[in-house]
Amino acid sequence: MTxxxxxxxxxxxxxxLTLVAGTVLAAGYAYARARAxxxxxxxxxxxxxxxxxxxxxxxxxxxxxxxxxxxxSGLAYHVFTSDRRARVGRRGERTAPxxxxxxxxxxxxxxxxxxxxxxxxSLLARRWDTPAANLAFAAYGTVQSLQTLRRNLDLxxxxxxxxxxxxxxxxxxxxxAPAYGTLCLPWSHMGMDADGQPVVRPAAPGxxxxxxxxxxxxxxxxxxxxxxxxxxxxxxxxxxARTPRPEVPDDPAMRQRILERLLQxxxxxxxxxxxxxxxxxxxxxxxxxxxxxxxxxxxxxISRLHAPNLFFLDLWPVVARHxxxxxxxxxxxxxxxxxxxxxxxxxxDAIDGFLRQKGLVPAASAR
Numbered sequence: 001m002t003x004x005x006x007x008x009x010x011x012x013x014x015x016x017l018t019l020v021a022g023t024v025l026a027a028g029y030a031y032a033r034a035r036a037x038x039x040x041x042x043x044x045x046x047x048x049x050x051x052x053x054x055x056x057x058x059x060x061x062x063x064x065x066x067x068x069x070x071x072x073s074g075l076a077y078h079v080f081t082s083d084r085r086a087r088v089g090r091r092g093e094r095t096a097p098x099x100x101x102x103x104x105x106x107x108x109x110x111x112x113x114x115x116x117x118x119x120x121x122s123l124l125a126r127r128w129d130t131p132a133a134n135l136a137f138a139a140y141g142t143v144q145s146l147q148t149l150r151r152n153l154d155l156x157x158x159x160x161x162x163x164x165x166x167x168x169x170x171x172x173x174x175x176x177a178p179a180y181g182t183l184c185l186p187w188s189h190m191g192m193d194a195d196g197q198p199v200v201r202p203a204a205p206g207x208x209x210x211x212x213x214x215x216x217x218x219x220x221x222x223x224x225x226x227x228x229x230x231x232x233x234x235x236x237x238x239x240x241a242r243t244p245r246p247e248v249p250d251d252p253a254m255r256q257r258i259l260e261r262l263l264q265x266x267x268x269x270x271x272x273x274x275x276x277x278x279x280x281x282x283x284x285x286x287x288x289x290x291x292x293x294x295x296x297x298x299x300x301x302i303s304r305l306h307a308p309n310l311f312f313l314d315l316w317p318v319v320a321r322h323x324x325x326x327x328x329x330x331x332x333x334x335x336x337x338x339x340x341x342x343x344x345x346x347x348x349d350a351i352d353g354f355l356r357q358k359g360l361v362p363a364a365s366a367r
Contacts, residue, residue: 027229029236030229030230030232030233030236031229031232033232033233033235033236034224034228034229034231034232035224037181037214037218037228037232037235038218038222038223038224038228040180040181040218040219041070041071041072041073041180042068042069042070042180042219043068043069043070043071043219043220043222044066044067044068044069044215044219044220045066045067045069045220046064046065046066046067047061047064047065047066048061048064048066048212048215048216048220049061049064049066049079049081052208052209053203054202054203054205055147055188055202055203056144056147056148056187056188056203057144057177057185057186057187057188057202057203057204057208058177058185058187058203058208059085059137059148060081060085060086060087060137061081061085062081062082062083062084062085063081063082063083063092064079064080064081065078065079065080065081065091066078066079066080067079070113070336072335073113073333073335073336074333074334074335074336075112075113075333075336077111077113077114077115078115078116079116080093080116082094082095082133083095084133084135084152084155085135086133086134086135087110087111087116087119087134087135087136087137088116088134089115089116089117089122095131095133095155096131096133096155097155098131098155098156098157099130099131099132099133099155099156099157099158100125100128100130100131100132100157100158100159100362100363100364101121101124101125101128101130101131101132101133101157101158101159101161101362102132102133102135102149102152102155102157102159102160102161102275103121103132103133103134103135103136103160103161103162103163104135104136104140104145104146104148104149104160104161104162104163105136105140105145105161105162105163105164106136106137106138106139106140106141106145106163106165106167106168107136107137107138107139107140107338108136108163108165108282108338108339109121109134109136109161109163109282110134110136110137110138110140111134111136111344112138112336112338113333113336113338113339113340114340114341114344116134118341118344118345119134119344120344120345120347120348120351121134121136121161122134123344123345123348124348124351124352127348127352128352128361128362128364129364130158130362130363130364133152133155133157135148135149135152136163139171139177139178139179139185139187140171140177141167141168141171141172142162142164142168142171142172142258142259142262142263142266143171143172143187143188143189143190143200143262144187144188145162145266146200146262146265146266146269147188147200149162149266149269149270150269153269153272153273156273157270157273157275157362158274158275158362158363159275159276159278159355159360159361159362160266160269160270160275160276160277160278161277161278161280161351162266162277162278162279162280163280163282164279164280164281164282164294164298165281165282165283165284166284166292166295167284169250169255169258169259169295169297169298170250171189172189172190172255172258172259172262173189173190173246173247173248173249173250173254173255173258174189174246174250175187175189175201175203175204175244175245175246175247176243176244179211180219181214181218181235182235182236182239183207183210183211183214183235183238183239184204184207184238184239184242184243184244185207185208185211186203186204186205186207186208186244187203188200188201188202188203189201189203189246189247190247190248190258190261190262191247191248192247192248197261198248198257198258198261201247204244206242207238207242210234210235210238213231213234214231214235217231218231252296252297255295255297256296256297256298256300256301259297259298259301260301260304260305263279263301263302263305263307263310264305264307267305267307267309267310268307270309271307271309275309276309276310276311276360277307277309277310277311278311278312278313278351278354278355278360279298279302279310279311279312279313280313280315280347280351281293281294281298281312281313281314281315281316282315282339282347283315283316283319284337285337286319286330286331286332286337286339286343287330287331287332287337288323288330289323291316291319291320291323292316293314293316293317294312294314294316311354311358311360313350313351313354315347315350318346318347318350319331319346322346329342331343331346
């Protein structure tokens with residue numbers, strides 16, 4: 001064999017060994033990631049529960065029925081949605097053509113961990129004897145809450161309630177929703193226009209289906225087969241190569257500017273149907289000694305707005321009074337930070353009392 005052919009053979013052999021080693025390493029990494037994804041603390045039965053939306057990114061599925069289980073957190077509950085994508089108490093339940101109360105917000109208002117009947121929206125609707133639409137949804141921030149409200153103004157609500165937690169400020173600037181796993185679940189978010197003004201951007205395209213496949217293989221199934229390994233490999237590639245980046249800085253000044261813009265628009269949307277808007281700050285951390293008052297950017301934004309139909313309730317003093325009793329039970333789940341059924345009842349009492357003082361409780365009768 002000539003020296004030239006020997007060098008060529010050696011190069012080919014080295015390339016083949018490198019390829020094999022790289023493939024083995026990649027397969028091992030994908031397998032390790034698949035094992036980690038299999039152990040995520042979420043198990044779904046029934047419908048996926050969300051659908052693609054080109055503007056918001058994802059929305060609750062219509063007429064869906066899902067059982068959610070979170071084994072390590074010890075939570076299990078049902079999620080039913082209506083023809084209007086609102087959370088309801090049973091399969092096939094429809095949203096009334098007009099409602100007294102329309103709620104938007106995130107998982108705290110939507111009711112992660114509790115049944116629909118235990119959410120403060122349902123408690124208030126029964127107390128006021130008025131139809132309600134709980135259009136809050138897990139992970140949503142101020143941007144998605146505003147967009148949801150605008151789409152449902154034909155329900156002619158007599159009161160709009162928006163639940164706010166501190167993480168909404170981060171979510172408003174992020175192109176990716178908080179989600180289980182490492183994938184970006186794209187959604188609408190804030191950017192800057194040519195004049196330097198905050199503007200709503202639509203969700204980044206093309207990433208919803210990989211999220212659906214991820215859910216199929218790791219939320220609905222807990223096996224570890226070649227399909228799960230391939231899905232894990234796809235998820236990791238997408239995470240490294242296609243995750244969008246925020247367009248605006250996430251600092252206190254920008255947070256306040258964004259909230260001013262979004263809350264002004266939310267108040268305007270509510271006013272267009274003659275409804276007051278109540279912004280309710282729920283402390284994000286509800287354990288004893290963990291709770292905090294409304295963040296400065298939120299208070300600053302509200303102080304600068306002059307919408308006559310905008311009202312603000314900070315539940316921090318309510319939580320503080322509750323824990324003033326050393327024997328008072330926790331307001332959060334033991335292994336999950338979301339409000340439990342007792343917290344929803346406490347919030348409903350506080351909201352009801354505030355609105356009665358203001359004369360804003362929706363009348364039971366239709367318009």
